[in-house]
Amino acid sequence: GIQVEQSPPDLILQEGANSTLRCNFSDSVNNLQWFHQNPWGQLINLFYIPSGTKQNGRLSATTVATERYSLLYISSSQTTDSGVYFCAVAADRGSTLGRLYFGRGTQLTVWP
Amino acid sequence: DAGITQSPRHKVTETGTPVTLRCHQTENHRYMYWYRQDPGHGLRLIHYSYGVKDTDKGEVSDGYSVSRSKTEDFLLTLESATSSQTSVYFCAISEGTRQDQFFGPGTRLTVL
Numbered sequence: 116g117i118q119v120e121q122s123p124p125d126l127i128l129q130e131g132a133n134s135t136l137r138c139n140f141s142d143s144v145n146n147l148q149w150f151h152q153n154p155w156g157q158l159i160n161l162f163y164i165p166s167g168t169k170q171n172g173r174l175s176a177t178t179v180a181t182e183r184y185s186l187l188y189i190s191s192s193q194t195t196d197s198g199v200y201f202c203a204v205a206a207d208r209g210s211t212l213g214r215l216y217f218g219r220g221t222q223l224t225v226w227p
Numbered sequence: 228d229a230g231i232t233q234s235p236r237h238k239v240t241e242t243g244t245p246v247t248l249r250c251h252q253t254e255n256h257r258y259m260y261w262y263r264q265d266p267g268h269g270l271r272l273i274h275y276s277y278g279v280k281d282t283d284k285g286e287v288s289d290g291y292s293v294s295r296s297k298t299e300d301f302l303l304t305l306e307s308a309t310s311s312q313t314s315v316y317f318c319a320i321s322e323g324t325r326q327d328q329f330f331g332p333g334t335r336l337t338v339l
Contacts, residue, residue: 119269146324148328150330156315156332157332160329163327201269203328205325213258213275213321213323214260214272215270215319217269217271219268
């Protein structure tokens with residue numbers, strides 16, 4: 116299956132700071148999603164972004180499929196942004212078509 | 228929010244007992260997935276379904292079986308639970324392999 120690496124593994128910020136999370140993947144993909152897992156364990160969809168750039172409020176994401184990476188930007192962070200951010204990808208071909216492979220996540224802590 | 232429910236939400240059982248987890252959706256999506264989440268591993272695919280009575284194995288399928296007799300229900304069975312199956316189990320749904328997957332609230336299973 117596809118290898119997915121996320122960095123950094125941990126990130127601690129003061130409220131109001133900006134941050135960039137990175138996701139590298141090992142093969143061509145037709146699905147890339149960013150999720151936020153809140154402290155209660157719920158997985159919340161942030162972006163479906165196999166290529167290009169999207170923005171939603173203070174969050175934006177960019178995927179450069181040809182270079183096999185994606186970035187998640189969080190601006191003016193708030194304490195409610197705390198949690199684990201996961202990147203997940205699905206292969207563009209082969210027997211694993213449609214299956215999501217997850218990175219190990221970035222644990223974000225935002226202090227007031 | 229996608230209409231996905233999981234039951235039970237929490238379960239404690241003993242080694243060797245059978246356990247069945249249920250995922251129910253109201254979105255009429257074709258694809259359904261079972262993942263497990265363990266510390267340090269992110270989420271890993273157990274089994275998935277691409278239609279009624281059509282299922283296939285994921286990365287970590289040993290010790291698990293699934294069934295899908297109706298579009299809206301996807302069952303995960305541990306025939307004889309082991310302590311290594313203590314985990315949080317998530318169900319997900321999607322309309323297609325190139326579209327978002329949406330996750331249920333999770334089931335926390337403890338095998339003593």
